[in-house]
Amino acid sequence: MQGLMQDWPLTVDKILDHAKAWHGGREIVSRSVEGPIVRTTYAEVYERAKRVSNALLGLGILPGDRVATLAWNTARHVEAWYGIMGMGAICHTLNPRLFAEQLVYIINHADDRIILTDLTFLPILASIRDQIPGVKHIIVLADEAHLGDSLPGALAYETLVANASADIAWGGFDENTAAGLCYTSGTTGNPKGVLYSHRSNFLHTLVTMGSDVLGIKATDTVLPVVPMFHANAWGLAFSAPAVGAKLVMPGPKLDGASVHELLETEGVTFSAAVPTVWQMLLTHLRTSKGTLSTLKRVVIGGSAVPEAIVRGFRDEYGVDVTHAWGMTETSPLGTQATPNHAIAQMGDEQQLQFKLKQGRAPLGIQLKLVDDEDKLLPHDGETFGRLKVSGPFVVGEYFKSEGGNILDAEGYFDTGDVATIDEHGVMQITDRAKDVIKSGGEWISSIEIENIAAGHPKAELAAVIGVAHPKWDERPLLLVKLMAGESAAKDEFLQFLDGKIAKWWMPDDVVFVDEIPLGATGKIDKKLIRERMKDYVLPASSPATSGTAALAAPPEPKIYAPEPPVAVVEDDAWLNWTLDAAQAVDRSHPTQPAAVDQAEAPADAQGPFPAK
């Protein structure tokens, strides 16, 4: 027997309908790409998004077509999302920090028909225009006056919006209709498309609104620093209008000073970003003696949050940090480190240890920890295993079935993360399966060491990779980027780690570098670091080589250590990123190997990179 409740398809246009109806006057404030701060409201965004739908129809877009955006977080980008999705087309968010070759591959693979772009990215599009023939129109999110002539044939967004009618019915289709498309960053092989449905986005919104997840309210002012092109800004462009929160969009300026200015002038109470952004903000606040007068909570995810950031926000600025984990394949929020009843009874310091873990699963996310034979592993907080996940907003298969069947017999997706789950159900990522360091049959968590090292007062960033070792297979190597103007000796870092990690986890060497490269989503690019360090040889006097310290006898393997991920097949196109292409646009990928800064590094820093 079926229930007798109303059939009300969960389509995301209803989110903006709701915001317009009940929070129509609530503001969306953007730092525009053109420069000035621009203010609008949910009611205006709703009306303009409807015009976007009609403009797209006028340009030949049909339901199911892919319409891409290459844009910063602004109100126009929000309008574009709802305009595209509301009419049943699919919004494909492009990450501008990808290399040109990657963008070409993704745009062609998705078969994008139109790209809406910010002015910033016109040079990228001009350089690849002849390689993306399926793209019929490029719409520049600007008015005619700013359009310029760098991309012949490009259309001005403001003209299209002004000339289109706002009269169009949204929705009315099945809730399983595709709404959004986002490609994984492609660190292993070609990027793969995750195709979200209206239903999965709607459910993700409902779940993440929960008070033990993002917990944002109508009274909040929300600043998503995390870009809409990176895992959907963690759903904030849905959840903020869903609750009627004010939205503050940072546009292209994500540096500490610019973010701080918006936090203060707009009265932001809640924000979300990857750890590197918060580290930049903390550094800015400390040097400028700035304050945070309204900010109450920040959610940090995408990479593990270092303890120093949690303490810095809590102790110096009274801001609560919540750690979250997720991935493009989970829409993206998977777990959130809010305390359960038992943890909430603990003292502050004990609670902090749980805040550093990646957190608990909300309703709608099922987690399991398994070994290579898919046998369940205990939730004892110590046993490492593969983390698998299932739920209504978790990927079922990749776009165009790339990669074949990606679910196990029980319908779980293998995240590629290695994790523990403790007796409170709190999950902790110990590594990506491909980054974990295998030493003497045991596993060493690169993330744990780098997070502790990053807490050294002289460190700006730290990264740990495994390097080949004749006896132990691999040993950890610590790379440190020092704060500007600092110098340090290797021993300062080794002593700092002493007592905080097992002795046999102690890095065999410390190398000071002037750059730790970040990938397209702001995470440490270990693939690039490994490439740069491929000729590096551990010093003969390292503890492992000399057989001293506890390394001579690593403990008997007792924890689960899965095999490395299946061989990664890399498409030629991905290997052939040329220097020219890398230099064509401004992005975080460096174009030259970083040099050890001779002025700042100590005399014993023997980096593998050529001196400047």
Ligand code: ADP
């Ligand atoms: P995104 O680019 O959206 O961050 P990706 O799908 O590229 O997502 O990467 C997801 C991966 O990022 C996860 O599988 C995990 O390895 C890592 N990750 C995300 N959040 C955290 C976190 N809080 N701590 C450690 N690693 C994380």
